[in-house]
Amino acid sequence: MKYIKVKPSKELEPYIHFYWELKGNEVERQWERVFPDGCAGIVMNLGGACLTDNGSTKMEFGKTYVVGAMTSFKDSFIDNDTHLIGVCLKPATFANFYSYTSQNELTNDTVEFEKSNSFNVNAVLNNF
Secondary structure, three states, X not given: OEEEEEOOXXXXXXXXXXXXXXXXXXXXXXXXXXXXXXXXXXXXXXXXXXXXXXXXXXXXXXXXXXXXXXXXXXXEEEOOOOEEEEEEEOOOOHHHOOOOXXXXXXXXXXXEOOHHHOOOHHHHHHOO
């Protein structure tokens, strides 16, 4: 598994901890544990379907998800075709970017964004 983090620009540092990318590989197909950090995030799946939320949620290719702040760990299955990108937001900053449901309602949950809030998968892939 390959995992990288990228710092945000100075202008976005008050809102964003970091951007990240995760790619699976054939050698290390495994459940990966994510521990709570009190921060919401945004995730886009650029690879095969990925199980998260301890296997109860399937993130599908090309879709964007909001991940609420966690109060407990989550396990996600990282397969050889897993390719996720994301943004780790600082606490209480989600509303600076989106007018969406209350963050309290998203706690410990992964929810697919409507298309109007989602990233454009073709534009993202063209920049990789």
